[in-house]
Amino acid sequence: MPRFAANLSMLYPELDFLDRFEAAAKDGFAAVEYLFPYAYEARELASRLAANGLKQVLFNGPPGDWERGERGLACLPGREAEFRDGILKAIDYAAALDCPRIHVMAGLVPEGVERETVQPTYLENLRWAAVEAAKAGRDVLIEPINTRDIPRFFLNRQDHAHELVEAVGALNVQVQMDLYHCQIVEGDVAMKIRKYLPTGRVGHFQIAGVPDRNEPDIGELNHPYLFEVIDEVSAQCGWQGWVGCEYRPRRGAVADGTSAGLGWLRGLPRAARG
Ligand SMILES: O=C(O)[C@@H](O)C(=O)CO
Numbered sequence: 001m002p003r004f005a006a007n008l009s010m011l012y013p014e015l016d017f018l019d020r021f022e023a024a025a026k027d028g029f030a031a032v033e034y035l036f037p038y039a040y041e042a043r044e045l046a047s048r049l050a051a052n053g054l055k056q057v058l059f060n061g062p063p064g065d066w067e068r069g070e071r072g073l074a075c076l077p078g079r080e081a082e083f084r085d086g087i088l089k090a091i092d093y094a095a096a097l098d099c100p101r102i103h104v105m106a107g108l109v110p111e112g113v114e115r116e117t118v119q120p121t122y123l124e125n126l127r128w129a130a131v132e133a134a135k136a137g138r139d140v141l142i143e144p145i146n147t148r149d150i151p152r153f154f155l156n157r158q159d160h161a162h163e164l165v166e167a168v169g170a171l172n173v174q175v176q177m178d179l180y181h182c183q184i185v186e187g188d189v190a191m192k193i194r195k196y197l198p199t200g201r202v203g204h205f206q207i208a209g210v211p212d213r214n215e216p217d218i219g220e221l222n223h224p225y226l227f228e229v230i231d232e233v234s235a236q237c238g239w240q241g242w243v244g245c246e247y248r249p250r251r252g253a254v255a256d257g258t259s260a261g262l263g264w265l266r267g268l269p270r271a272a273r274g
């Protein structure tokens with residue numbers, strides 16, 4: 001089975017953020033990811049990781065003004081200086097948390113502007129981020145996201161993400177393949193894993209039930225089958241990454257907490273949470 005990381009932005013909403021580390025470790029996870037570390041001192045987060053024997057495997061670069069709807073700066077002409085400051089801050093956190101990957105959110109295509117118009121800005125920003133991240137020994141990830149959840153998001157499809165990774169041409173730029181978004185936008189998920197994982201350009205997976213982003217055993221995707229596909233292809237190509245559990249708990253959230261909804265994980269053959 002693949003190795004699973006708990007996404008602490010979505011799992012354990014019944015707990016304060018800093019208490020979610022312990023909860024994930026108690027549930028058997030060996031790794032965590034979350035959207036943003038910036039509201040906390042890096043040393044506080046590092047001590048939670050260490051105290052609970054957890055690895056940090058992913059977090060996001062600063063997204064701009066999240067409260068006002070911004071979802072990344074990478075494709076926004078005129079925001080390059082802010083983008084660069086954010087990437088340098090993320091690299092500092094990645095060093096303090098010993099985190100190998102940073103997800104750089106693409107941002108929203110401005111109203112009335114064509115996607116193609118902002119693509120040069122996106123590529124230039126990614127190239128810059130790749131160089132800075134490489135100096136620090138980190139990978140930069142880009143994630144196609146569905147437009148039902150984030151209308152006008154610049155990057156929606158796996159093929160577009162892989163084209164962009166090729167265009168940047170840096171070994172430390174990879175695709176964050178979130179199977180939830182992939183199913184909503186384009187489907188044919190198993191074949192896309194078979195197509196893209198052997199390229200060496202998939203840095204990380206994420207999962208959630210589709211369509212409602214709840215536990216992976218609710219909804220239209222057959223995750224045990226997809227995990228077998230990831231296992232089979234990984235065995236052939238040597239992929240050794242993580243699968244982030246990025247969903248909003250439905251089964252357990254109210255009565256018993258997130259743990260009660262982890263039956264899908266406990267039920268997997270040779271379940272590997274670390
Ligand atoms: O899929 C998602 O929503 C996340 O992985 C993310 O980084 C942006 O919200």
Ligand SMILES: [Mg+2]
Pocket residue numbers: 143178206246
């Ligand atoms: Mg995701």
